[in-house]
Amino acid sequence: MVEKRTRDAARGPGRPREERVTHAVLDAVVALVAEQGMNALTMDAVAVRAEVSKPAIYRRWPTKQDLIIAATESRVGPLSIPDLGDFRAELRAVLNARVEVYRTPGMDRLIAGVFGAAADAGAGRSAYRAYINRVMGETGRILERGIARGDVRPDTDVRAAATMVAAPLVFRLVAEQELPDSHLVESVVELVGRAVGVEH
Amino acid sequence: MVEKRTRDAARGPGRPREERVTHAVLDAVVALVAEQGMNALTMDAVAVRAEVSKPAIYRRWPTKQDLIIAATESRVGPLSIPDLGDFRAELRAVLNARVEVYRTPGMDRLIAGVFGAAADAGAGRSAYRAYINRVMGETGRILERGIARGDVRPDTDVRAAATMVAAPLVFRLVAEQELPDSHLVESVVELVGRAVGVEH
Amino acid sequence: MVEKRTRDAARGPGRPREERVTHAVLDAVVALVAEQGMNALTMDAVAVRAEVSKPAIYRRWPTKQDLIIAATESRVGPLSIPDLGDFRAELRAVLNARVEVYRTPGMDRLIAGVFGAAADAGAGRSAYRAYINRVMGETGRILERGIARGDVRPDTDVRAAATMVAAPLVFRLVAEQELPDSHLVESVVELVGRAVGVEH
Amino acid sequence: MVEKRTRDAARGPGRPREERVTHAVLDAVVALVAEQGMNALTMDAVAVRAEVSKPAIYRRWPTKQDLIIAATESRVGPLSIPDLGDFRAELRAVLNARVEVYRTPGMDRLIAGVFGAAADAGAGRSAYRAYINRVMGETGRILERGIARGDVRPDTDVRAAATMVAAPLVFRLVAEQELPDSHLVESVVELVGRAVGVEH
DNA sequence: TGATAAGCGAGACGGTACGTCTTGTCTTGGA
DNA sequence: TCCAAGACAAGACGTACCGTCTCGCTTATCA
Known part of the structure; x- marks a missing residue:
């Protein structure tokens, strides 16, 4: 052949x-x-x-930073969010999936390590950019789909909203050094829901 | 004498x-x-x-981690928030003050370094815990004062709300690697205001 | 192959x-x-x-001591003494050869350093023992050959005699801090010759 | 007063x-x-x-080297050799006295340390010169007294002879790293006696 | 089938930083 | 001016790590 x-x-x-x-x-x-x-x-x-x-x-992996990022990415993995017809449900799904990953042992230190590694303009910079863009894109796509669908207000600042959705889980894990849980997810979804959801 | x-x-x-x-x-x-x-x-x-x-x-400072944390803390400094009679205004004040600090050169890498340093159970752990508790305490106190004052809903989960207030700025800086600005502060204040504020 | x-x-x-x-x-x-x-x-x-x-x-070289000894040994080198038929001539040959080495610049301080390094029961001890045994062995072999040949008295205390042959040059160099010369060699050879030589 | x-x-x-x-x-x-x-x-x-x-x-003591030399000197001490009417007896006396000092614990390392300290042209140099001159002078005076007395050959090279008397004990201690004993003293006295003594 | 190319484990390499140790000086408070 | 205590600057110590290179070998593709 x-x-x-x-x-x-x-x-x-x-x-x-x-x-x-x-x-x-x-x-x-x-x-x-x-x-x-x-x-x-x-x-x-x-x-x-x-x-x-x-x-x-x-x-x-040409540098240690690349290796750290690659290892992290291999565990976080890509999330495919099916269209559930409701942006709140979709956010809840993606955040809970992420919480589950964050709660696996060592993930806290690994993610903190990713930030530390990315802090310097080293070789791993582009790999990190790709990773963070992918993560932020997930949430952004949910919001944009919501706008198209009509259950997210069309004047929503998607960028700021995506940050506010993604930040609390990571902050809880890395800065507060505790495991995020579904209770935190609920609070985030409710908050963002009230802020960018279309009234019904 | x-x-x-x-x-x-x-x-x-x-x-x-x-x-x-x-x-x-x-x-x-x-x-x-x-x-x-x-x-x-x-x-x-x-x-x-x-x-x-x-x-x-x-x-x-017995370890490099302690030194990084001490240096960061020496710049972030303690914030005293006067009673402005409105928790939204108080949040806006403290967040804008923090944004100003975060935007000084090198602060992004220094804070990322703090998280990296804190990730390991080294000697700097307790210094870090004291630092993060102080930071989280500021926001928490604003919310509790708001509850006492009556412009924050009494059923508010202060812990989760404090996390959601503090997280976006740091996340924008460290994870997204861009400088947080007053626009982001406005979005956070508006969002949290809608979620935990008493309707008027 | x-x-x-x-x-x-x-x-x-x-x-x-x-x-x-x-x-x-x-x-x-x-x-x-x-x-x-x-x-x-x-x-x-x-x-x-x-x-x-x-x-x-x-x-x-695991320690500085080993390095000092190795460096010294690399310069002193092994001496092969041909059978000259006369132990006085052989002693004169080996001592003059050694004098030549001792007179090269820095050799005084290097050898003093060897003794200082060997003073402590460090890792370099065995390397030093091997070195000193080799040096003492040279003189000892000349004397034993002399006994076998018949121009050295058979009741000679080889150990003591070897010490008395080797010591003055090193002492002149390290303790008296002056360069040994052929005059000193002559005195040593004459002295030891009278003491252990067979009368003729 | x-x-x-x-x-x-x-x-x-x-x-x-x-x-x-x-x-x-x-x-x-x-x-x-x-x-x-x-x-x-x-x-x-x-x-x-x-x-x-x-x-x-x-x-x-301005430097460590001075301190080492001072400490050594405080133990070795000055020897006063009475006129015993026989240079062999006097040499035997001074060498045996020295052997006794050399055999006290730690003296081997201390003396090796003195040589190491003296190797460099540091501040302790003059203190060391004074010390070694004093030690060599003892033996030299015995030989000169013998010449005056008539039991040491008048053509004796006092300098070389003094070196050959002093060297073996120190060499045995520092280089061979064994304790000198009265047997070695006997050999030295006999050897030097034959070489510089007046025949009778 | 043989040459070429890239992979592999092992481990030495240059370079750099680590955190500790030592030397000799200086600064306290007090005798 | 001395003392004990201990911080100081300077810099060497021996170790650890990074990312590269060399070695002898294996496994594939291509000629």
């Missing part, structure tokens, strides 16, 4: 990367942070834990 | 610490972060910049 | 050590001591001078 | 130094070296052990 090599797009010559390595590294990052904290998140420690060589890590 | 030695409470023997050193170090931290970022915030660099020896720094 | 990998005995995996580093460090030690004295013999200074990183030094 | 202050020669104004401090410091130095080695000989450790402040030490 001539096309065998185009199974993956643009596969060059040479030995292909082992997927096993990629997964093992990300798992090792999460496990190390959960068990011993960010200070223990050493590239050497990751390499040992993942039973992988350091160059194998750097081949995939 | 017999009591001369009790001029300062509990002064021990030996040469007293020079206040000059304390100030110079905190200034150096802020300046370094503002000019070159968190990566340049080296203990050695701080010592050189402050024209101070490293042991003099470690005598005051 | 199947045996290619056994070219060097017992080569492990990983990047091999660069010989360049080893030589550069030893040269830097000798140069620093000669030019600025033992006080200037800082690990940092050695690293800078040798254009080598500090860890690269510590990988080879 | 006007003359009270001239009790000691050249006594200035102000509080006189306490002799207690001087003794306590020298004792502390010897004890620390004997118990824990030269590495533990810290100025702070000496101050704590002697129950004395650091400035009180530095007032007496």
Whole structure:
């Protein structure tokens, strides 16, 4: 079969990367942070834990910051929000899904680490921008869909509203250092609902 | 004067610490972060910049985390909110004051650094807890005063509301990596005002 | 050739050590001591001078003491004494060779440093023992060869005699802080010759 | 009483130094070296052990090197050699006296430390010169007295002979790292006796 | 089938920062 | 002027980490 090599797009010559390595590294990052904290998140420690060589890590993520962001993203994952016909229900769904992720062990320190890593204009900057845009976009899309649908006021400042939806959970986790819960989600949904919802 | 030695409470023997050193170090931290970022915030660099020896720094702040938190706190400072007779006006006042601080150069990276530093169960943990409690307490007190005064609904969940007030500014700064402004403050005040204010 | 990998005995995996580093460090030690004295013999200074990183030094010599001993040994080198048929001539040869080494610049301070370094039961102890045994062994072997040959009295206390041969040069250098010369060698050879030589 | 202050020669104004401090410091130095080695000989450790402040030490000995030399000298002490009518007996007496001192605990490390300290052209240089001249002078005087008396050959090179007498004990102690004993003394006396003694 | 290219583990490399230790000075309050 | 206590500047210590490189080897594609 001539096309065998185009199974993956643009596969060059040479030995292909082992997927096993990629997964093992990300798992090792999460496990190390959960068990011993960010200070223990050493590239050497990751390499040992993942039973992988350091160059194998750097081949995939050029800096530690990229690795932290990649590991976080691998756990947060993309959320697809079905059209539930009601922006309040959709916000509730996405926030509760996020709460569940935030409550997994080590996620607090990992996310704090992401912010710390992103603070400097390092190599990981663009990866971080992509990540944060994706997260903010989810909420933004819900609001815009609500405007189109007619249950969100058309004069809503989507940017500010999205910030106010996303911020409390992360703040509770990182700044207040406590786990966010569904009670907080309820408060956020009610608040934002009153502020940008169309009266009925 | 017999009591001369009790001029300062509990002064021990030996040469007293020079206040000059304390100030110079905190200034150096802020300046370094503002000019070159968190990566340049080296203990050695701080010592050189402050024209101070490293042991003099470690005598005051046992870890780098403590130093970061102390430097941040020295700039954020305590806010005293006068009774303006209206919780919306009080929130607006405290948030605008905070926005002003957040917009000073380097404050974004410094605060991100604080979260990164606080993420690990290091020695700086208790200093951080005191700091964050103080910050959250400000907003909480405004809301409680509002309840007592009668312009905040008595069934308000003060904890959740305080989080929702404090979070957006910090999130905008640290996560979205943009400077919060009075427009965002206005949105927050309006939103929270609708949610917990007594209808009139 | 199947045996290619056994070219060097017992080569492990990983990047091999660069010989360049080893030589550069030893040269830097000798140069620093000669030019600025033992006080200037800082690990940092050695690293800078040798254009080598500090860890690269510590990988080879775990303590400063080991480094000092290694540097000294690299200059003193092993002496092979040919059988000259006369123990007096052999002693004269080995002592003059040693005098020549001792007279090179910085050697006085380096050897004083070796004794200072060896004074503590540090890690360098065994390296020092090996060194001193080798040095004492040279003289001892000359005397034993003399006994076998018949020009050294068979009742000679080789240990004491070896000490008395080796000591004056080092003492002149380190304790009296002057350079030993061939005149001193002559006196030592004559003295020991009279004491342990067979009358003819 | 006007003359009270001239009790000691050249006594200035102000509080006189306490002799207690001087003794306590020298004792502390010897004890620390004997118990824990030269590495533990810290100025702070000496101050704590002697129950004395650091400035009180530095007032007496400007550098650590001076202190080491002073402490050593306080133990080695001056030897007065009575005229025994025989230079061999006199050498035996002074060497055995010295062996006794060298065999006290910690003396090996202390003397090695003296050589290390003297290796650099520091402040302690002149104190060391005075010390070594005094030690070498003892032996030299014995030999000169022997020449005058007539039991030492008048063509003797006193300098070289003195070195050969003094060196072996110190070398045995510092270089070979073993305790010198009367057997070594006997060998030295016999050797030197044969070489410079007048035949009878 | 053999050459080429990229992957792999292992570990040394240069560089840099860490937090501690030591030296010798200085500043207190008090004798 | 001395004392004890202890902070100070300066700078070396030995370790840890980062991101790169070299080694000997393996696994794929391409010729």
